Amino acid sequence: MFKSKIWQIVKYEYTRHVFRRRFLFSLLSLPFAVIVMIGATLLIGRVSTNTTPVGYIDLSGALANPVEQAPSDDIFDPVIEFRPYQNRDQARADLESGAIQAYYVLPEDYPQDPNTELLYQEEPDSSMQYQFADFVRNTLLSSEDVDPQLVTRLTDGSLITIYSLDGSRQMRQDQWYQIFTPFIAGIMFIIVVMTSGGYLLQAVVEEKENRTMEIVITSVTPGQLMTGKIIGDIAVGLTQLIVWLIFGWIGLKVAGNFFPFLQSFSLPSGYIAGILLILLPAFVMIAALMAAIGSTMTEVREAQQISGLFSLPMTIPFYLTSSIMMNPNGPVAMFFSFFPLTSPITTLMRMSLTVVPTWQIALNIGILFVCAVFAIWFAGRAFRLGMLQYGKKLSLKDVLRKRAE
Amino acid sequence: MSIIHVNNISKQFGRTKAVDNLSFEVRPGEIFGLLGPNGAGKTTSIRMILDIFKPDSGEISILGGPMTEEKKNEIGYLPEERGLYQDIPLERCLVFLASLKGMDEASAENKIEEYMKQFDLYEYRDKKVKELSKGMQQKAQLITALVHDPSLIIIDEPFTSLDPVNTEMVKDLLEQKRDEGKAIIMSTHQMNQVEELCDRILLIDRGQRVLYGALQEIQSEFASRDILVTPLAPLPDSLPGVSEINKLNGRYRLVLEDAAEPNHVLKDLINQGIELTEFEIAVPPLTDIFISVVKAQEEGDHV
Numbered sequence: 001m002f003k004s005k006i007w008q009i010v011k012y013e014y015t016r017h018v019f020r021r022r023f024l025f026s027l028l029s030l031p032f033a034v035i036v037m038i039g040a041t042l043l044i045g046r047v048s049t050n051t052t053p054v055g056y057i058d059l060s061g062a063l064a065n066p067v068e069q070a071p072s073d074d075i076f077d078p079v080i081e082f083r084p085y086q087n088r089d090q091a092r093a094d095l096e097s098g099a100i101q102a103y104y105v106l107p108e109d110y111p112q113d114p115n116t117e118l119l120y121q122e123e124p125d126s127s128m129q130y131q132f133a134d135f136v137r138n139t140l141l142s143s144e145d146v147d148p149q150l151v152t153r154l155t156d157g158s159l160i161t162i163y164s165l166d167g168s169r170q171m172r173q174d175q176w177y178q179i180f181t182p183f184i185a186g187i188m189f190i191i192v193v194m195t196s197g198g199y200l201l202q203a204v205v206e207e208k209e210n211r212t213m214e215i216v217i218t219s220v221t222p223g224q225l226m227t228g229k230i231i232g233d234i235a236v237g238l239t240q241l242i243v244w245l246i247f248g249w250i251g252l253k254v255a256g257n258f259f260p261f262l263q264s265f266s267l268p269s270g271y272i273a274g275i276l277l278i279l280l281p282a283f284v285m286i287a288a289l290m291a292a293i294g295s296t297m298t299e300v301r302e303a304q305q306i307s308g309l310f311s312l313p314m315t316i317p318f319y320l321t322s323s324i325m326m327n328p329n330g331p332v333a334m335f336f337s338f339f340p341l342t343s344p345i346t347t348l349m350r351m352s353l354t355v356v357p358t359w360q361i362a363l364n365i366g367i368l369f370v371c372a373v374f375a376i377w378f379a380g381r382a383f384r385l386g387m388l389q390y391g392k393k394l395s396l397k398d399v400l401r402k403r404a405e
Numbered sequence: 406m407s408i409i410h411v412n413n414i415s416k417q418f419g420r421t422k423a424v425d426n427l428s429f430e431v432r433p434g435e436i437f438g439l440l441g442p443n444g445a446g447k448t449t450s451i452r453m454i455l456d457i458f459k460p461d462s463g464e465i466s467i468l469g470g471p472m473t474e475e476k477k478n479e480i481g482y483l484p485e486e487r488g489l490y491q492d493i494p495l496e497r498c499l500v501f502l503a504s505l506k507g508m509d510e511a512s513a514e515n516k517i518e519e520y521m522k523q524f525d526l527y528e529y530r531d532k533k534v535k536e537l538s539k540g541m542q543q544k545a546q547l548i549t550a551l552v553h554d555p556s557l558i559i560i561d562e563p564f565t566s567l568d569p570v571n572t573e574m575v576k577d578l579l580e581q582k583r584d585e586g587k588a589i590i591m592s593t594h595q596m597n598q599v600e601e602l603c604d605r606i607l608l609i610d611r612g613q614r615v616l617y618g619a620l621q622e623i624q625s626e627f628a629s630r631d632i633l634v635t636p637l638a639p640l641p642d643s644l645p646g647v648s649e650i651n652k653l654n655g656r657y658r659l660v661l662e663d664a665a666e667p668n669h670v671l672k673d674l675i676n677q678g679i680e681l682t683e684f685e686i687a688v689p690p691l692t693d694i695f696i697s698v699v700k701a702q703e704e705g706d707h708v
Contacts, residue, residue, distance in 0.1 A: 008504040016493065211488025212502075215549060218455045218482045219505035221474065 005220050009228025010235065017199050017236045026195065027240055031247035038255065050125060053081040054132065055091045055103035060110035067138045069131075077127050082135055095121065104132065111140065182348035185275065186318070188244065189344060193283055194311050196237030197290035201303050203229055204294030204383065222384045226376065230287050237283070274351055274361055281368035282344040286310060288375035295382040313341040317349060328354040337364055340371045406469070407432050408557050408588040409454060414463030415612075416449055423449040424460070425612035431588050433556070436579060438603035438620070439592040442699055446612040447592045448485050451559055454590075455482060468557065478507040481555035483546055483563055485592075491535035495526065498534050499548055506553040513552065520548045523574070540566040547575065551582070558582060558589045564598060576602060596691040608695065610702050616694070627689045627697075630661040632670060635683035646670050658687065 017023050056063065069079050083100060085091040091103040102120035107113045118129075134155060141151045207213055207225075216225060290307055297303035317324060317336055324333045328350045336346040337360065347364055350356050407430040416424040424446040431437045441447050452458045454465055456472040468476050490498045496517065503513035521527040524544040529537060537545065543566045550560060563579070564572050579589055579602060593599060599606060599620070606623065608616035616623055634640070635656050644650065646665030651658040659670065667686055674681065 005505055005507070008501065012501045206490075210491050211484075211486040212490055213488070214452075214457065214484040214486055215482060215488070215502060216505060217457060218480060219477055219502070 006224050006228045006231070009220070009225060010232040013203060013229050013232025014235050016203075017233070018239060023236070023240075027243055030191075030244055031251070034247070034251060038251070049078060050101055050128070051078050051080055052101040053083045053099070054124070054128060055083045055085045055094060055100040056132075057085045057088060057091055057103065057105045058110075059108045060106050062106065062110050062143075063136065063139050065139070065143060066135070067142050069135060077131070080128050080131055082132065092119075095119065101128075106136075179352060182345070182352045183318070186345040186348050188241065189279055189283075189348075190311060190314055192237045192241045193286050193314075194307070195240060196233045196283075197287050197307060197310070198304065199236055200229060200233040200287050201290045201294040201307055202300055203233065204291050205297055205300045205303050208295075208298065208386070209300070223380045226288075226291055226380045226383055230284065230291060230376065230379070234283060234287055237287075271351055275348060277365050278347050278361075278368060279344055281365065281372040282340070285340060285368060285372040285375045286314075288372065288379045292375065292379040292382040295379065295386040310341065313339075314345060316342050317345040321349070324349050325353060329356070334360070338367060340368060343368060407466075408468060409590075410466040411450075411454065412464045412466070414450070414453055414460040414465060416446075416453060416458060416460050418449075422612050424453070424609075426463070427609065427612065427614055428463075429607045429614065429617055431557075431590055433588050434583055434586045435604040436583050436589045436591055436602050438599045438606035439590055439609075440594075440596075440599065440606055440695065441609040441615075445609045447609065448561065449612075450609070451485075451561065451590070451592065455480065455559070478553065479556050481506075481550035481553065481558040481560075483550040483560040485561040487542065487546055489534045489542060489545060489549070492533060494531050495534055495537065495545060496521070496530040499545060499552070502549045503552050506555075508553050516552050516554075517548065520552055524548060524571070540568065540571070543567060544571065551578070556587055558587055559592075560589065561592045562594070563591065564593065564595060596695060600691050608698060610699050615698050615702060620691075623694065624688045624691070627694045629687060629689065630663075630665075631687035632659040632661065632667055633657070633683065633685040633687050634659060634674070634681055636674075637680040637682065640679065641677070644670065645673055656683070 058064070063084070066082070066084070069082070071079060085094075085103065088105070091100070094100045095103060101122070102118060102124045105117040105119070107115055110116070118124075137155055138151060141154070142148075207216070220228075289310065293306050294303050297306065320332060320336065323330075324336075324346065327333060333346060333350055336342040337350060337356075343364055347356070347361070351361075409429075409431040411427060411429050413426050413428055414424055415422065415426055427446070427450060439447050439450070449458065453460050454467060465471075468479055490501070493501075496514075499517045499521075500510065500513050503517060504510060508516070518527065518530075521530055524547070526541060526544055526548075529541060534542065534545070547560075547563065550558060558579075560579075563575055567575060576598070579591070583589055583604075591599070591603065603620050605619050606616065607614065633656055640650060640657055642650070644659065646662050646669055647659045648662045649660035651660070661667065661670065671684055674684075
C-alpha cells in the first residue's frame with residue numbers, strides 16, 4: 001500500500017509537469033533548434049558551393065577519352081561538369097562571360113610535364129580542384145586498362161580500423177565524428193538533469209510555500225514523499241531525453257541521406273551500458289541534492305540560483321577537454337572521473353577516447369551509487385527538518401547536526 | 406477505550422517550553438475542544454499527536470498504540486496553516502490528497518463529487534485552486550479532512566472564512582460524524598462554537614493544562630449563584646432569599662443569598678403571581694471562564 005502512495009506521488013508529479021504547455025515547449029524547442037540549424041547549414045552549403053562548369057584545354061591528348069564522372073552523394077560536393085575546349089580564346093571568352101568558373105591548361109607533355117595552369121577570375125573551391133584531380137587520375141588509369149576496383153582503392157585509400165590490444169575497443173577511420181558523442185551526450189545529460197532537477201527544486205519549495213506540507217506529511221512519510229517526487233521528476237527528465245533521442249534518431253536517418261558517412265553511425269553496446277550505469281545514479285544524486293536544497297530554501301528564485309552551482313562543476317570536464325584527450329588515463333582524467341559531480345562527463349569522454357580499466361568504471365559506478373543513496377537520505381532529512389520552518393532558512397550545519405525531530 | 410491517550414508530554418523549542426507535562430485523552434463519539442490563548446501550545450500538541458514532532462518526553466498512544474503509516478489513513482486533519490496545491494484544478498487536487506490517504510481513485514472521485522455538491526463547489530471543480538475564494542478553499546480543505554471517513558478528525562479553526570449558512574452546515578456535519586462514533590478534536594477561539602459543539606474541553610496555557618473535563622461540569626463549577634428571569638411585569642424591589650436584583654434589558658439577574666435555593670425562589674415568584682417567560686440558572690459564558698482562568702494564571706506568575 002505504501003508503494004502505491006509513492007506511485008500516487010510519482011503520477012501526480014509527472015502529470016503535473018508533462019501535461020503543461022511549458023514542458024511541451026521546452027520539449028520541442030531543442031529538436032526545433034536542431035532542425036533550423038541543420039536547415040541553415042544545408043542552405044549555406046548549397047548556396048556557397050559553386051557548381052558552374054569548369055573548362056580544360058588538353059594539349060597532350062591524355063584526356064581524349066574522359067571517364068564519366070560518378071554521381072556525388074554529398075550535397076556539399078556536387079558534381080561539377082568539366083568541359084573540354086580546343087583553344088584558349090574560346091575558353092577565355094566563356095570564362096569572361098561567366099559560362100565557366102575557371103579552366104585548366106594541360107601541357108603538351110602531360111603527364112611527364114606536370115606543370116598545369118589554372119585560370120580563374122575568382123579562386124574556385126578546393127573541392128572543385130580535388131574533383132578535377134580525381135577526374136584526371138581516373139581518366140589516366142582507365143586508359144591503362146586497370147581493374148576498376150583497384151582504381152577505387154588507389155584513389156580512395158584504405159579504410160583503417162584501430163583495435164585496442166584487448167579487443168574491447170575499435171575505431172574506424174570513417175567514424176571519426178564519434179568523438180563528438182560524449183560531448184553531445186554530456187550536454188544532453190546536463191540539460192536533462194538541470195531541467196528535472198529544476199522541476200524537483202520547484203516542487204519541494206512550492207510544497208513549503210503553499211503549506212500543503214502538513215496534510216501531505218500526515219498522510220505519507222517524508223521519505224515516501226521525497227522518493228515519489230524524485231522518481232516523478234526523473235521520469236519527466238527521461239521523457240524529455242527519450243523524445244530527444246527519437247528526434248535525434250530520425251534526424252540521423254534523414255541526415256544520412258545527405259551525409260552518407262553518418263549511415264555507419266553506431267555505438268558499441270558496452271559503451272551504452274557503461275554510460276547508463278554511470279548516468280543514472282548521477283542523475284538520482286543530483287536530483288536528490290536539488291531536492292535537499294529546495295527543502296532548506298524558502299523561495300523558488302533563491303533556490304534556482306543555488307542550483308546553478310551544480311551545473312558549473314558538471315561542466316568542468318569540458319574545459320579540460322584537451323588535457324583529458326591528451327592523456328585519458330592520466331591523473332587529471334582519473335581524479336575528475338572519481339569526483340561525483342564531474343564524474344559523468346569525464347567518464348563519458350574517457351570511454352570514447354580510450355579503454356578505461358574495468359575496476360575504475362566499477363569504482364566510479366560504486367561511488368555514484370553511494371552518493372545517490374546518501375543524497376536521498378540527506379534530502380529526506382533536510383525535508384523533515386525544514387518542512388515546518390516556514391520562512392526560515394536551514395543551514396547545512398543544521399541538517400547534518402540536528403537530530404531529526 | 407480512548408482514541409488518543411496523551412501521557413505527560415513535553416516539548417521544548419530552544420529555551421521555551423511549548424508543551425509542559427500535558428496529559429489528556431480523547432474518546433470516540435465526542436467533540437473535544439482544545440482551547441487556549443495564542444501560543445499556548447495547541448498546535449504543537451496537535452503536531453505531536455500527528456507525529457510531525459516527537460515529544461521530548463512522555464508518550465502518546467493513538468488508536469491504541471504508537472503512530473504507524475496505516476493509522477495515518479485513519480486521521481483527517483485540517484491544519485492551522487492552510488494550503489492546497491494552487492496550480493491544479495480543484496478536483497485533481499482533492500483526488501490526489503485523498504489517494505494519499507489510501508483511497509482508490511474511483512471511490513475518491515465518487516466521494517469527492519458528493520462532498521463538492523454538498524459544499525457548493527461542484528461547478529468549480531475544474532477551476533484552479535488559486536482562483537477560488539478563501540471560503541471555497543476552506544471548504545475544499547475540509548473535504549480533504551473528511552473525505553476518507555477517518556475515525557479521528559483533527560480540525561484547527563474550522564469555521565474561519567465561512568458564511569453563516571456554511572458554518573451551520575459544517576456544524577451539522579461534525580455532529581453527524583460524532584454520532585457515527587468518530588472522535589473529533591477541534592481547536593478554536595470561537596467560544597460560542599465550543600459551547601454549542603464540544604462535549605469535553607481542554608484549556609491549556611503556556612503548555613500546561615488549566616481546565617480539563619466535560620464542558621457542562623466545568624461551566625457549573627464556575628457557575629455563580631445567579632438566576633436570570635424574564636417576567637411579564639416588573640419585579641418587586643425585594644424578594645425572599647435574594648440579596649440583589651439587577652435589571653438588564655427587560656431581564657433580571659438575581660443574586661441569591663448563601664442559604665437560598667433557586668427552587669425556592671421560583672416557588673416564591675409563582676406564589677406572588679408573577680408570570681415568567683424565562684427562568685434560568687446563570688451559566689457563565691465560556692469566554693468569561695477562559696478570560697478569568699488565563700488572567701488568574703498570569704497573576705499567579707507575577708506573585
